[in-house]
């Protein structure tokens with residue numbers, strides 16, 4: 173097992189939860205952290221949580237920011253820059269929230285100048301009789317956005333909810349490790365370059 177237990181160390185992954193008001197972002201986060209469902213959660217509150225767990229045999233610290241949708245543009249951009257990955261939530265009984273989730277992803281890609289890591293989550297599947305977005309539509313949008321996809325219910329069990337966060341965390345870890353390798357390679361190339369120049373100089377002066 174690697175890593176440390178301390179919550180004061182930098183998190184291994186930073187996740188921002190986004191989506192229209194009322195889709196169940198706070199309910200999802202609280203369900204993930206406590207396995208409880210809270211019917212009413214202050215909708216104006218933006219809160220961050222640190223979640224420590226052992227995942228794939230490693231001490232893992234995930235920081236989660238539950239947004240409230242009241243942030244101004246500066247704050248939104250700051251949150252997006254801070255994040256390593258995003259959980260984009262809509263409610264399956266709210267068509268508008270589904271469209272908003274798609275738009276959000278495009279906006280984030282533009283802002284971060286990359287294809288951001290994300291999970292698309294259709295919440296409130298317990299409200300089947302009110303469904304306005306089919307599972308197939310959710311899956312198709314996730315493919316288009318290159319996101320993972322889950323349908324969840326924060327109120328009924330929520331068994332899949334940990335996987336939303338853990339899968340995203342694994343994606344983030346994979347991407348970070350590729351980026352680190354890239355950086356290491358480029359610094360090794362720099363050393364080689366400097367070394368070659370020194371050798372050339374020595375060669376020229378003799």
Ligand SMILES: Nc1nc2c(ncn2[C@@H]2O[C@H](COP(=O)(O)OP(=O)(O)O)[C@@H](O)[C@H]2O)c(=O)[nH]1
Nearest residue numbers: 193194195196197198199211213296325326327
């Ligand atoms: N039926 C049902 N209601 C939910 C679910 N998740 C959240 N809610 C309700 O939807 C409302 C908004 O939830 P909240 O977590 O505050 O949404 P947020 O504004 O996106 O953070 C609350 O009344 C919740 O009780 C769910 O999975 N199923």
Ligand SMILES: [Mg+2]
Nearest residue numbers: 197198214215
């Ligand atoms: Mg909320």
